[in-house]
Amino acid sequence: THNYRITLLPGDGIGPEIMTVAVEVLKAVGQQCNLQFDFQEALIGGAAIDATGSPLPEETLLKCRNSEAVLLAAIGGYKWDNLPRPQRPETGLLGLRAGLELFANLRPAKILPQLIDASSLKREVVEGVDIMVVRELTGGVYFGQPKGIFTTETGEKRGVNTMAYTESEIDRIGRVAFETAQKRQGRLCSVDKANVLEVSQLWRDRISALASEYPDIELSHLYVDNAAMQLVRAPKQFDTIVTGNLFGDILSDAAAMLTGSIGMLPSASLGASGPGVFEPVHGSAPDIAGQDKANPLAQVLSAAMMLRYGLNQPEAADKIEQAVLQVLDSGYRTGDIMSEGMKPVGCQAMGEALLQAL
Amino acid sequence: THNYRITLLPGDGIGPEIMTVAVEVLKAVGQQCNLQFDFQEALIGGAAIDATGSPLPEETLLKCRNSEAVLLAAIGGYKWDNLPRPQRPETGLLGLRAGLELFANLRPAKILPQLIDASSLKREVVEGVDIMVVRELTGGVYFGQPKGIFTTETGEKRGVNTMAYTESEIDRIGRVAFETAQKRQGRLCSVDKANVLEVSQLWRDRISALASEYPDIELSHLYVDNAAMQLVRAPKQFDTIVTGNLFGDILSDAAAMLTGSIGMLPSASLGASGPGVFEPVHGSAPDIAGQDKANPLAQVLSAAMMLRYGLNQPEAADKIEQAVLQVLDSGYRTGDIMSEGMKPVGCQAMGEALLQAL
Numbered sequence: 235t236h237n238y239r240i241t242l243l244p245g246d247g248i249g250p251e252i253m254t255v256a257v258e259v260l261k262a263v264g265q266q267c268n269l270q271f272d273f274q275e276a277l278i279g280g281a282a283i284d285a286t287g288s289p290l291p292e293e294t295l296l297k298c299r300n301s302e303a304v305l306l307a308a309i310g311g312y313k314w315d316n317l318p319r320p321q322r323p324e325t326g327l328l329g330l331r332a333g334l335e336l337f338a339n340l341r342p343a344k345i346l347p348q349l350i351d352a353s354s355l356k357r358e359v360v361e362g363v364d365i366m367v368v369r370e371l372t373g374g375v376y377f378g379q380p381k382g383i384f385t386t387e388t389g390e391k392r393g394v395n396t397m398a399y400t401e402s403e404i405d406r407i408g409r410v411a412f413e414t415a416q417k418r419q420g421r422l423c424s425v426d427k428a429n430v431l432e433v434s435q436l437w438r439d440r441i442s443a444l445a446s447e448y449p450d451i452e453l454s455h456l457y458v459d460n461a462a463m464q465l466v467r468a469p470k471q472f473d474t475i476v477t478g479n480l481f482g483d484i485l486s487d488a489a490a491m492l493t494g495s496i497g498m499l500p501s502a503s504l505g506a507s508g509p510g511v512f513e514p515v516h517g518s519a520p521d522i523a524g525q526d527k528a529n530p531l532a533q534v535l536s537a538a539m540m541l542r543y544g545l546n547q548p549e550a551a552d553k554i555e556q557a558v559l560q561v562l563d564s565g566y567r568t569g570d571i572m573s574e575g576m577k578p579v580g581c582q583a584m585g586e587a588l589l590q591a592l
Numbered sequence: 593t594h595n596y597r598i599t600l601l602p603g604d605g606i607g608p609e610i611m612t613v614a615v616e617v618l619k620a621v622g623q624q625c626n627l628q629f630d631f632q633e634a635l636i637g638g639a640a641i642d643a644t645g646s647p648l649p650e651e652t653l654l655k656c657r658n659s660e661a662v663l664l665a666a667i668g669g670y671k672w673d674n675l676p677r678p679q680r681p682e683t684g685l686l687g688l689r690a691g692l693e694l695f696a697n698l699r700p701a702k703i704l705p706q707l708i709d710a711s712s713l714k715r716e717v718v719e720g721v722d723i724m725v726v727r728e729l730t731g732g733v734y735f736g737q738p739k740g741i742f743t744t745e746t747g748e749k750r751g752v753n754t755m756a757y758t759e760s761e762i763d764r765i766g767r768v769a770f771e772t773a774q775k776r777q778g779r780l781c782s783v784d785k786a787n788v789l790e791v792s793q794l795w796r797d798r799i800s801a802l803a804s805e806y807p808d809i810e811l812s813h814l815y816v817d818n819a820a821m822q823l824v825r826a827p828k829q830f831d832t833i834v835t836g837n838l839f840g841d842i843l844s845d846a847a848a849m850l851t852g853s854i855g856m857l858p859s860a861s862l863g864a865s866g867p868g869v870f871e872p873v874h875g876s877a878p879d880i881a882g883q884d885k886a887n888p889l890a891q892v893l894s895a896a897m898m899l900r901y902g903l904n905q906p907e908a909a910d911k912i913e914q915a916v917l918q919v920l921d922s923g924y925r926t927g928d929i930m931s932e933g934m935k936p937v938g939c940q941a942m943g944e945a946l947l948q949a950l
């Protein structure tokens with residue numbers, strides 16, 4: 235038996251409920267695959283602010299560092315929206331990414347045949363869509379210095395952020411992207427704004443240079459505005475997309491929404507060494523928190539990504555993904571993905587259906 | 593009779609052909625409305641590079657400044673793609689925006705019932721969509737200093753751009769947006785990334801402060817990633833959107849593509865004083881240039897925007913827009929918007945149909 239120490243960060247809103255389901259699923263699949271999980275909980279986001287005043291207490295970061303993987307649910311809520319920046323839930327999330335050096339964010343956007351009608355796009359446009367967005371996560375305008383609100387010589391305020399990448403930052407995310415494309419259909423589209431931004435020009439130059447090391451990969455480049463258009467127009471053209479932090483934030487959400495059901499989408503954030511963080515794409519949905527209405531499937535699929543990318547246990551990951559498809563085939567639906575003729579269930583009942591399927 | 597001096601910038605690719613149609617339409621509507629146009633041509637983009645070495649010759653900028661409005665077609669093409677940045681077509685466009693201080697870019701994305709099936713989105717999702725994106729055009733990361741590719745202390749290259757806005761820059765685009773919303777449905781959505789970026793925080797603070805001067809406008813705020821999702825999920829929720837240069841570039845293209853027919857979409861770029869620039873959203877389509885295949889309607893609708901926003905001649909603008917709807921109703925379609933049962937026409941024939949309709 236393998237023994238893994240996993241840090242759980244339930245966070246805010248629906249976080250705790252969906253985390254409960256994911257933990258049960260992990261335990262069940264662990265028994266089948268001879269994996270033991272040693273779960274330890276820690277605070278992040280609003281929950282951490284309320285308890286300690288900080289959205290990312292030092293203890294949380296230590297626990298994460300001291301584990302093989304981190305399973306995160308969701309953070310934030312109206313309650314903490316108007317706090318000053320250092321005490322906001324998002325700051326905790328950015329601190330976690332920086333603290334664990336999670337430079338590579340993998341965001342799959344895959345259309346499930348069972349849920350295809352949830353898409354706002356025509357069936358023939360989205361049928362078979364299977365995109366992986368590889369987003370750089372610890373650089374770019376999110377972290378560039380200088381940043382702040384300064385006073386100019388004429389006495390007015392000026393808000394400033396710096397969009398910057400070094401060659402080595404580009405290379406390391408580029409390699410992850412090429413390697414990701416190798417495990418997929420072998421097509422990589424790099425997205426930038428090289429016709430306007432110098433930082434994008436360097437990005438394009440380095441990604442193009444890397445391509446010679448991956449002769450099996452078909453590399454293309456798109457400007458970010460065009461990429462946004464192409465995602466709407468003809469998303470099937472994409473296999474793997476690699477881009478910077480801000481463009482990745484925007485495009486991965488647009489790609490996610492092509493599926494029409496972001497309650498289904500997991501993500502992985504990986505560093506060079508140390509634990510990865512696995513979390514759903516959706517938010518903390520404070521309006522339905524605590525009502526047993528949340529869809530736990532993205533959280534469960536995040537646990538599957540943890541097994542696949544964080545713990546190198548692909549069979550266990552497969553089992554979870556199969557179980558998810560099976561409950562969908564059986565017609566179980568939480569409110570966000572409900573459609574006519576299907577069986578409405580709450581968060582807990584969806585969890586039970588998953589355990590049955592396993 | 594009013595007499596207007598108009599600078600024409602046909603640019604590259606299909607630019608000259610679609611410009612010819614727009615000029616004929618302007619002449620025809622001018623006769624009906626007692627408007628006289630004194631057209632002067634000038635070079636920009638690739639055409640200007642070939643003739644003078646610069647994508648924006650000084651003479652072009654002077655001619656533009658010395659006119660009441662500028663009608664631009666499209667710039668760029670493979671031929672000039674690998675030139676150094678100062679000699680690229682896009683640099684000419686950015687120089688024109690900066691040189692004329694065109695800080696406000698209006699990009700409508702309106703679904704025409706005649707073309708609704710061209711959309712990749714479901715009919716019920718896009719029916720009635722009518723969005724105006726007000727994009728800041730002379731600030732933000734497009735123009736912020738410092739920018740460039742520098743060498744770090746460790747000897748590696750670092751690409752840097754600066755995303756910055758001052759209070760006065762935000763206020764002036766904010767006012768245009770509130771006033772635009774007043775002429776529309778009275779709903780304004782400001783898009784930023786205030787949960788991460790200080791420049792966005794200042795943006796949100798200023799836009800919120802301005803709102804007290806426009807009590808008739810319903811103001812909301814969205815983060816840019818969520819805005820991209822909402823455009824895909826439920827675009828009808830939007831009336832007027834205001835955002836910075838880069839976010840506006842991405843979101844206005846995504847919004848445009850909701851219509852499925854970007855060959856139909858015009859835009860206006862306005863300054864505090866001096867001439868505005870009016871141009872289609874689509875590019876120069878070098879692959880079909882000179883073959884009489886281009887769709888001139890976005891160019892023609894740009895001429896209508898010129899009449900409306902640049903020359904304050906709304907009746908003449910109305911006439912042109914009516915003519916466009918009429919040719920569509922009559923079934924005329926260029927290749928990009930062709931569908932079964934319609935009458936295929938080339939660029940010139942579409943122009944003749946418009947003159948007939950007028």
Ligand SMILES: CC(C)[C@H](C(=O)O)[C@@H](O)C(=O)O
Nearest residue numbers: 324325327328483787788817
């Ligand atoms: C909450 C926010 C800081 C975060 C981001 O912008 O990265 C979120 O939008 C995401 O994509 O994970």
Ligand SMILES: CC(C)[C@H](C(=O)O)[C@@H](O)C(=O)O
Nearest residue numbers: 429430459682683685686841
């Ligand atoms: C060509 C390019 C510089 C330009 C921009 O990014 O502004 C274009 O994409 C646009 O939106 O007008």
